[in-house]
Amino acid sequence: MNSDSFTELLQKSFRIALGATATLVEAVQDPAKQSEKFSEINGDWNRLSEDLETKGTVAEQEARRLVDSMMAQVPSPFNSPTASPHPSTTVSTVNMPKVEVGLQSELEMLTQELEVIRQEIEQLKGSSDS
Known part of the structure; x- marks a missing residue:
């Protein structure tokens, strides 16, 4: 074939x-x-x-x-006449979403709690392996 x-x-x-x-x-x-x-x-x-x-x-x-x-x-940066001939020199910025202070602190607390829970799980796994 x-x-x-x-x-x-x-x-x-x-x-x-x-x-x-x-x-x-x-x-x-x-x-x-x-x-x-x-x-x-x-x-x-x-x-x-x-x-x-x-x-x-x-x-x-x-x-x-x-x-x-x-x-x-979709706009293509490579087709535009103002595109840089050297793409490696192009600097792009990313706008990070703005998070309220209260929400940010709550997220940090939850992250810490998750880390503690993860450590406890690791300890339990270690003690059950013994």
């Missing part, structure tokens, strides 16, 4: 699986319509696989368009 036919087989299998998934979702949404469709096929596995592959191809194209449209909306 050459690599081209193997690749085509993998792509076809992927599309059939994708089509089967889309069909399953449709069956959950409208069971009567899907049972009617499957009764039309009536055990013709070649037709079923062709239908699923077609549906999978359509789903794949829709997913690709969705991802492409989402990627087009």
Whole structure:
């Protein structure tokens, strides 16, 4: 088996699986319509696989368009004309969320309590191993 036919087989299998998934979702949404469709096929596995592959191809194209449209909306620093030619010299800052003083002290107390509990568990493990 050459690599081209193997690749085509993998792509076809992927599309059939994708089509089967889309069909399953449709069956959950409208069971009567899907049972009617499957009764039309009536055990013709070649037709079923062709239908699923077609549906999978359509789903794949829709997913690709969705991802492409989402990627087009994300600003890319590498495509902007003001991007630095030396990315290693770029300095980025991260804004840390501001935490209220009372909440911060409560978090510190809980962290200390967790540390004490962890130490107690380690001690119990050590004494049970002896």
